[in-house]
Amino acid sequence: MWNRFCAHLEEPVDIALAAVWRVLFGLLLFVSVLRFFLYDWIYQLYQQPRLFFPYEGFEWVRPWPGSWMTIHFVLMGLFALGIALGAWYRLSVFGFWLLFTYVELIDKTTYLNHYYFVSLVCFLMLFIPLQRSLSVDAWRDPSLRSEHFPRWCLWLLRFQVGVVYFFAGVAKLKIDWLFYGQPLRIWLASHTDLPILGPWFVQPWVPMAMSWAGALFDLTIVAWLLWSRTRWLAYAAVLAFHLLTWKLFFIGIFPWVMILNATLFFPPDTPRLWWKAWKAWWGKASPQTPLKEASVKSAKDADNAEESSSTELASQADVVPSSKEGAASASIPSDGTVTWSWRRRLAYAVVGLYIVLQVFLPLRHWFYPGEVCWTEQGFRFSWKVMLMEKNGTVDFWVSHPPTKRRWLVTPRAYLTALQFKMMSTQPDMILYFAHWLAKDFARRGIGPVEVRVNAFASLNGRPMQRLIDPKVDLVKEPWITLRARPWIEPFRRATRP
Amino acid sequence: MRRIMRILGAFGMIGLVVLGASCLQTEAFDRRKVLQDTADIVIMPMLRGFVEKAQALKVSAEALCKSPDEAGLKAVQDAWKEAKISWKKLEVVRMGPSMDLRVRSFVDWWPLQADGIDQALAGTDTLDVKYIEDTLGSNRRGLVAVEYLIFDRDKPALQRLQEDTTGRQCMFLQAALSSIETRALAYEQAWKADGGNYVSEVTQAGINSKAFPTLQSPIDQIINDVVYWVENVEQMKLAAPLGKKSGDTQVQPTQVESLWAKVSNEAMAANIEAVSALLSCTFGGKTGTSIYDLLNSRGYTTLVEKLKKHITDAQDAIKAISKPLQEALVSEKDKVEAAYNAVTELKKVLATEASSALGTVLNFTDNDGD
Numbered sequence: 001m002w003n004r005f006c007a008h009l010e011e012p013v014d015i016a017l018a019a020v021w022r023v024l025f026g027l028l029l030f031v032s033v034l035r036f037f038l039y040d041w042i043y044q045l046y047q048q049p050r051l052f053f054p055y056e057g058f059e060w061v062r063p064w065p066g067s068w069m070t071i072h073f074v075l076m077g078l079f080a081l082g083i084a085l086g087a088w089y090r091l092s093v094f095g096f097w098l099l100f101t102y103v104e105l106i107d108k109t110t111y112l113n114h115y116y117f118v119s120l121v122c123f124l125m126l127f128i129p130l131q132r133s134l135s136v137d138a139w140r141d142p143s144l145r146s147e148h149f150p151r152w153c154l155w156l157l158r159f160q161v162g163v164v165y166f167f168a169g170v171a172k173l174k175i176d177w178l179f180y181g182q183p184l185r186i187w188l189a190s191h192t193d194l195p196i197l198g199p200w201f202v203q204p205w206v207p208m209a210m211s212w213a214g215a216l217f218d219l220t221i222v223a224w225l226l227w228s229r230t231r232w233l234a235y236a237a238v239l240a241f242h243l244l245t246w247k248l249f250f251i252g253i254f255p256w257v258m259i260l261n262a263t264l265f266f267p268p269d270t271p272r273l274w275w276k277a278w279k280a281w282w283g284k285a286s287p288q289t290p291l292k293e294a295s296v297k298s299a300k301d302a303d304n305a306e307e308s309s310s311t312e313l314a315s316q317a318d319v320v321p322s323s324k325e326g327a328a329s330a331s332i333p334s335d336g337t338v339t340w341s342w343r344r345r346l347a348y349a350v351v352g353l354y355i356v357l358q359v360f361l362p363l364r365h366w367f368y369p370g371e372v373c374w375t376e377q378g379f380r381f382s383w384k385v386m387l388m389e390k391n392g393t394v395d396f397w398v399s400h401p402p403t404k405r406r407w408l409v410t411p412r413a414y415l416t417a418l419q420f421k422m423m424s425t426q427p428d429m430i431l432y433f434a435h436w437l438a439k440d441f442a443r444r445g446i447g448p449v450e451v452r453v454n455a456f457a458s459l460n461g462r463p464m465q466r467l468i469d470p471k472v473d474l475v476k477e478p479w480i481t482l483r484a485r486p487w488i489e490p491f492r493r494a495t496r497p
Numbered sequence: 498m499r500r501i502m503r504i505l506g507a508f509g510m511i512g513l514v515v516l517g518a519s520c521l522q523t524e525a526f527d528r529r530k531v532l533q534d535t536a537d538i539v540i541m542p543m544l545r546g547f548v549e550k551a552q553a554l555k556v557s558a559e560a561l562c563k564s565p566d567e568a569g570l571k572a573v574q575d576a577w578k579e580a581k582i583s584w585k586k587l588e589v590v591r592m593g594p595s596m597d598l599r600v601r602s603f604v605d606w607w608p609l610q611a612d613g614i615d616q617a618l619a620g621t622d623t624l625d626v627k628y629i630e631d632t633l634g635s636n637r638r639g640l641v642a643v644e645y646l647i648f649d650r651d652k653p654a655l656q657r658l659q660e661d662t663t664g665r666q667c668m669f670l671q672a673a674l675s676s677i678e679t680r681a682l683a684y685e686q687a688w689k690a691d692g693g694n695y696v697s698e699v700t701q702a703g704i705n706s707k708a709f710p711t712l713q714s715p716i717d718q719i720i721n722d723v724v725y726w727v728e729n730v731e732q733m734k735l736a737a738p739l740g741k742k743s744g745d746t747q748v749q750p751t752q753v754e755s756l757w758a759k760v761s762n763e764a765m766a767a768n769i770e771a772v773s774a775l776l777s778c779t780f781g782g783k784t785g786t787s788i789y790d791l792l793n794s795r796g797y798t799t800l801v802e803k804l805k806k807h808i809t810d811a812q813d814a815i816k817a818i819s820k821p822l823q824e825a826l827v828s829e830k831d832k833v834e835a836a837y838n839a840v841t842e843l844k845k846v847l848a849t850e851a852s853s854a855l856g857t858v859l860n861f862t863d864n865d866g867d
Contacts, residue, residue, distance in 0.1 A: 183856070186853070186854065186855075186856040187856050189795055189856070190711070190712075190713040190855070190856045191711070191713070192528075193528070193529075193703055193711075193712040250858065389853050389856055390853070391848060391849050391850075391852040391853045391857065392848070392849055393844060393845055393848035393849055395841075398744075400744070404746070405744040405745070405746070406741070406744060407741070407742060407743070407744040408732070408736050408741040408742050409742075410728075410732045410742070412728070424848075446744075456845050456848075456849050457849055458849035458850045458852070458853035458854075459853070460853070461797075461850075461853050461854050462850075462853075463800075463850055464845060464846065464849035464850050
């Protein structure tokens with residue numbers, strides 16, 4: 001059973017869909033990098049700040065000095081184009097993944113779920129031979145060319161996209177979201193001037209209906225996309241959902257990334273069918289087709305397309321491996337059993353571990369007491385997308401017991417507006433700033449000091465509550481810990497948002 | 498046939514949504530009227546008021562310099578106080594031209610670097626507007642520099658003026674006031690419909706505005722501005738003189754905003770009055786549709802009452818300081834502490850509950866996203 005499953009995963013399937021996806025994904029990455037130049041974010045986010053909020057264990061990740069940060073982004077842009085063109089594919093994917101992830105690790109302030117997603121997908125692409133088709137690499141080296149790749153490659157990408165939707169849906173199964181329609185109620189009220197849809201947002205039941213629809217969409221959309229009978233309707237829903245969120249919220253390229261990613265659930269030979277249909281409509285054959293015509297098949301039932309094309313391709317692959325990298329899939333005997341070499345075992349173990357990690361991370365907040373939107377322990381890297389309207393304010397009090405001196409520190413004097421806004425509601429960033437202040441005072445010859453805070457926040461329109469215990473000296477609290485942070489005041493849900 | 502039915506069905510759904518939208522009452526509360534009224538009733542009159550006070554101050558200073566006497570000096574000092582208080586209201590508006598034209602850095606940046614002014618007075622450079630604006634830094638010009646010249650310090654101001662045989666004090670005074678007037682007029686012009694027309698950027702938000710892509714964004718900007726200024730009053734105008742920021746157990750009277758004219762309390766009250774005016778759309782005896790009305794329309798009546806109470810508490814606490822701030826820090830420290838606490842409470846409600854209820858975002862980067 002297991003062997004047959006593994007053999008099934010390793011059967012070749014048409015690479016056309018994934019190749020087109022790679023081109024468009026690379027272009028989206030390029031646009032994403034371009035935006036950093038156009039909006040001057042390189043300066044605002046990585047050169048202007050005096051200090052950064054690193055991730056635990058990644059304090060060594062700092063912005064490069066001088067114009068090296070600009071060069072960093074130029075290289076990222078070139079690697080993104082390399083991905084789109086399939087030029088020096090492995091190097092481009094590795095380079096982009098490394099540089100992009102480095103940038104994202106510099107400052108927690110700029111954490112975005114879709115940036116995390118980009119890092120994960122680029123990591124997966126390192127192991128997926130997407131340069132076999134529609135690429136400069138395949139054009140330069142014909143031995144690389146292939147019209148298929150192992151099925152697991154496609155399903156790993158689908159899994160990653162599915163994880164985003166599903167856990168974004170799970171995260172919405174909360175009282176505020178389902179029973180108060182918050183924070184959508186607050187956000188939609190800001191967009192009542194939107195043409196056509198705006199007047200609907202005034203209706204009291206609409207935020208509630210949209211909250212439920214949003215949760216159901218996230219939880220089930222992958223299933224609807226996988227089922228051929230509902231696929232087109234589901235994709236229309238994907239388009240409507242993401243275009244609406246693009247119009248309503250400042251969420252950058254996230255909607256476009258997800259609109260593209262949802263296409264991965266179409267049959268893998270879809271681009272060929274479309275190309276064929278286009279040619280038929282155009283009425284003349286192109287002298288040079290971008291995708292190899294030979295492997296186009298006339299699949300009437302889209303649901304069977306993956307199955308039939310893979311069987312057909314598997315038989316080809318068993319006879320003549322069509323590429324260097326396709327040799328692995330050719331090692332599957334025709335009886336469907338898999339030879340368990342140490343490489344294969346290692347590969348399965350790594351992929352298995354990755355999948356377990358991707359399921360565990362979004363749920364890790366269950367190991368911490370309290371409301372995750374309040375404590376934010378286990379909030380990042382868990383697809384909690386557009387889940388809360390949280391605003392806060394925080395004052396830092398530094399005291400020096402030997403001299404009984406006490407300072408009120410204004411964080412705005414040290415932080416950018418964005419850093420201040422982000423820090424004022426996130427306990428781990430407040431803790432880091434407290435530690436940073438203690439070191440800063442020590443550098444000025446005043447130490448050791450104690451740092452306490454007056455921090456308040458409002459979640460989803462509720463009256464403000466104290467966020468952090470003002471009696472606790474945060475300098476004594478460990479910055480790196482997996483334990484619950486008892487100095488975060490418990491969230492009082494009793495007040496209705 | 499089935500495909501045609503599906504297409505017809507899809508168009509039917511879209512048609513229902515559009516039809517429903519047209520039948521539905523459009524937004525029950527007119528947010529654009531909040532912007533229009535806030536601009537017409539609060540911001541534009543504040544701008545005009547400051548321009549008039551700056552011009553009156555300049556005229557009175559010219560008269561004083563022609564014949565320096567007690568009455569002339571008193572007239573200039575009164576005109577300065579009116580201009581200062583007028584500016585303290587206007588400075589709370591930080592959007593657009595305020596930042597683009599760096600108005601604050603030319604009109605009223607403090608604390609003052611007095612040494613720089615003394616050096617300029619003792620030097621030989623021509624003291625004209627160009628020198629004031631191009632050579633002197635933000636902390637050596639504007640209303641604070643004028644305050645340094647026209648109020649008593651180590652010597653009575655009149656005596657200093659009369660003893661100045663070089664006339665450089667008057668040269669500096671008139672150049673500084675010309676600079677303030679020019680900047681005030683440019684600032685007003687940038688807002689006016691027949692000038693830079695920034696007022697239209699605000700009122701046409703989300704329709705025809707480069708500065709504000711959505712109707713919500715000017716409201717976000719106003720909330721960000723009032724939070725910023727309430728925090729400024731709390732931290733710079735109260736906490737610093739109380740010695741809270743410097744780790745001193747003693748108060749710091751030299752840290753007050755108005756060291757020589759002694760109007761620090763009035764300046765704080767004017768800031769808070771402007772915050773109240775922007776939220777309530779009430780100014781100069783006129784009232785319009787306000788952010789309070791917007792919050793009420795969304796059911797946040799308790800929050801509106803809370804905001805009003807905290808603003809009144811802050812104003813009352815500042816008014817309760819009966820002496821100039823530098824003296825009150827010593828003789829009425831408990832009252833200054835009470836004012837600090839009241840302003841802190843106001844800041845907390847504005848930065849958390851009001852921002853949350855309005856869904857305020859920073860107009861900084863769409864990295865503010867998911």
